[in-house]
Amino acid sequence: MKNPKRASASPKRSFDNPKSALETLEQDLEALRLRTGLAVANPDELDRLRADVAALKREFYANLSPWQRTQLARHQNRPYPLDYIRLLFEDFSEIYGDRLFGDDSAMIAGMARFHGRPCVVLGQQKGRDTRQRLARNFGQAKPEGYRKALRVMRLAAKFGRPIFTLIDTPGAYPGIDAEERGQAEAIARNLREMMRLPVPILVTITGEGGSGGALAIAVGDRIHMLENSIYSVISPEGCASIMWRDAGKAELAAGALRITAPDLLSLGLIDEIIPEPEGGAHHDHVAAAALLDPVLVRNLDELDGLAVGQMLDRRYQKFRHMGQFFEELPV
Amino acid sequence: MAWFKRDKDSIQDPVPPEERRVRTEGMWEKCASCRKIIWKKDLDANWQVCPKCDHHFKLSAVRRLELLLDDGIWNEHDANLSSTDPLEFTDTRAYKQRLIDAHKKLGMRDAIITAEGRIEGRPAIVCAMEFGFIGGSMGAVVGEKVTRAIELATSKREPLVIVSCSGGARMMEGTTSLMQLAKVSGALSRLDDARLPYISVLTDPTTGGVTASYAMLGDLNIAEPGALIGFAGPRVIEQTIRQKLPAGFQRSEFLLQHGFLDAIVPRKELKAYLANALNFFLS
Ligand SMILES: [Zn+2]
Numbered sequence A: 001m002k003n004p005k006r007a008s009a010s011p012k013r014s015f016d017n018p019k020s021a022l023e024t025l026e027q028d029l030e031a032l033r034l035r036t037g038l039a040v041a042n043p044d045e046l047d048r049l050r051a052d053v054a055a056l057k058r059e060f061y062a063n064l065s066p067w068q069r070t071q072l073a074r075h076q077n078r079p080y081p082l083d084y085i086r087l088l089f090e091d092f093s094e095i096y097g098d099r100l101f102g103d104d105s106a107m108i109a110g111m112a113r114f115h116g117r118p119c120v121v122l123g124q125q126k127g128r129d130t131r132q133r134l135a136r137n138f139g140q141a142k143p144e145g146y147r148k149a150l151r152v153m154r155l156a157a158k159f160g161r162p163i164f165t166l167i168d169t170p171g172a173y174p175g176i177d178a179e180e181r182g183q184a185e186a187i188a189r190n191l192r193e194m195m196r197l198p199v200p201i202l203v204t205i206t207g208e209g210g211s212g213g214a215l216a217i218a219v220g221d222r223i224h225m226l227e228n229s230i231y232s233v234i235s236p237e238g239c240a241s242i243m244w245r246d247a248g249k250a251e252l253a254a255g256a257l258r259i260t261a262p263d264l265l266s267l268g269l270i271d272e273i274i275p276e277p278e279g280g281a282h283h284d285h286v287a288a289a290a291l292l293d294p295v296l297v298r299n300l301d302e303l304d305g306l307a308v309g310q311m312l313d314r315r316y317q318k319f320r321h322m323g324q325f326f327e328e329l330p331v
Numbered sequence B: 001m002a003w004f005k006r007d008k009d010s011i012q013d014p015v016p017p018e019e020r021r022v023r024t025e026g027m028w029e030k031c032a033s034c035r036k037i038i039w040k041k042d043l044d045a046n047w048q049v050c051p052k053c054d055h056h057f058k059l060s061a062v063r064r065l066e067l068l069l070d071d072g073i074w075n076e077h078d079a080n081l082s083s084t085d086p087l088e089f090t091d092t093r094a095y096k097q098r099l100i101d102a103h104k105k106l107g108m109r110d111a112i113i114t115a116e117g118r119i120e121g122r123p124a125i126v127c128a129m130e131f132g133f134i135g136g137s138m139g140a141v142v143g144e145k146v147t148r149a150i151e152l153a154t155s156k157r158e159p160l161v162i163v164s165c166s167g168g169a170r171m172m173e174g175t176t177s178l179m180q181l182a183k184v185s186g187a188l189s190r191l192d193d194a195r196l197p198y199i200s201v202l203t204d205p206t207t208g209g210v211t212a213s214y215a216m217l218g219d220l221n222i223a224e225p226g227a228l229i230g231f232a233g234p235r236v237i238e239q240t241i242r243q244k245l246p247a248g249f250q251r252s253e254f255l256l257q258h259g260f261l262d263a264i265v266p267r268k269e270l271k272a273y274l275a276n277a278l279n280f281f282l283s
Helices: A003-009 A019-041 A041-062 A066-073 A081-088 A128-136 A143-158 A176-180 A181-196 A211-215 A236-244 A247-257 A261-266 A285-304 A309-320 B002-012 B016-022 B042-043 B061-068 B093-104 B140-156 B173-195 B233-243 B250-257 B266-282
Strands: A089-095 A107-114 A118-122 A164-168 A201-210 A224-226 A230-232 A272-274 B028-031 B037-039 B076-079 B112-119 B122-129 B160-166 B197-205 B220-223
Touching: A019 A041, A019 A211, A041 B028, A066 A230, A066 A236, A066 A247, A081 A107, A081 A118, A081 A285, A089 A224, A107 A143, A164 A211, A176 B233, A181 A211, A181 B037, A181 B173, A201 A211, A211 B173, A224 A285, A224 B042, A224 B173, A230 A261, A230 B173, A236 B173, A247 B173, A261 A272, A261 B076, A272 A285, A272 B266, A309 B173, B002 B122, B028 B042, B028 B220, B061 B122, B061 B160, B061 B266, B076 B140, B076 B220, B112 B140, B112 B266, B122 B140, B122 B266, B140 B160, B197 B266, B220 B250
Parallel strands: A118 A164, A164 A201, A201 A224, A201 A230, A224 A272, B122 B160, B160 B197, B197 B220
Antiparallel strands: A089 A107, A107 A118, B028 B037, B076 B112, B112 B122
């Protein structure tokens, strides 16, 4: 049986709208199935079509626009740090409070075991429903959150335990109370101190890496990004409203800012991209965690092989070399 | 300064009053605080401080160094570093064009001067940010120049002073700008390990990524009176909490009251304050 549409739907063809091409293929497949009936007169053709659909799907998800990835990074079913902790770590015991002002539930931190080994894990936690979102302040930490994080990281340093941080925040909370309690100072201090904590720090951007509020727990020896996460100096909406004076230009800003994992890898700002299950991490938390696990194991192993001084020097040099510039005047 | 001359000429010229008004336009400045009219040359002679009410206007990076360094003399470092426009960023205008315009206007390649000079005889590394250059924003060039200045202070065992005046990280260089916060803060951890003094001077305005990195990491964090200092900008906060901000919010005096500044120092006392503090740390 010849299907005239088949050639034109080949994944090698360049298409403007992969989604509609996918839908066409799926319709073809369904039509074929109906025509062949239960007997499946031409199983080879059916298999080829299925392979085409799978290839197109892969290509579609590999070529998401920066704005589409932003949507995935913010997806409400995306696994959050507490999901990864449940799936990748054992014996998690949360540590609360900064011992200065209070506890911040937008930032979670605690003791845990990673493949049996004692460690510290922390991250920004968003909520999944309205009640949780309010309780977690949408994952936007205040100074007490960053100070709690530093307190727990220092605990890890004191007892020689590695630190895992999981980043997922729209940004540090912009509010009166946060300013009164020194939001900028809290973030700045973390940046300086994380650079010299004498234990391995493995950073993973799992969702939104929102500016200084993300970076405040993202200085480390290895910076990983999930395939559909983003990491940006400002949200696309914020950039659009400042630079275009129109928040509606967010899609444009998302592209201009180059905030996707492949962009940041090519700019030399991250070390490695963690693949996600097909369609995104929100489709399958277990599979997403399973893809992250071996990367963390391998990198922790590598860091274990370094003397502390060497590790700190490499950490320093990693950030030292971020950013390009012309040294001489252009002719 | 050409406008000194023009000023004199216009006074000597027998021009009708309405024409004189046109020709003297741009020579006055209305004080944002006391609303009085001030001659620009008086303002400049007074280091951009209102002679009537002591309101602190912004001071250029060059004038700042003239104010702080002995005999107004310094060795500038890395003046040729310039942006590569790594993202080829364009919004309503091309970032490349903004860089060219800022360079034409100021003769600088980016938003900071890093220099070595003397403060009352004591050698020091001093950096001054230039708000006129794309809002004093920090991209890769500012991040690199500040980092080099810190590393130089560390290797030469000299004290460091950074005068901040910045809207924060430079959006047009994207995540690279964000990473400068970590890079500079990391360099400061080494200066700190070396037990060398760093005094951060916050001037109007110091917000965003600059506040959330080196501006808040001094052994002393001091500010000029009335400076806007914060992490989030006031407009962003207003939009988030949907209410008006209290008077004086995020000003120097507010930060001092909440424990985030060590002192508020008027511009005219700044050099003496720095000299005294460095004597305390180093003699
Ligand atoms: Zn005045």
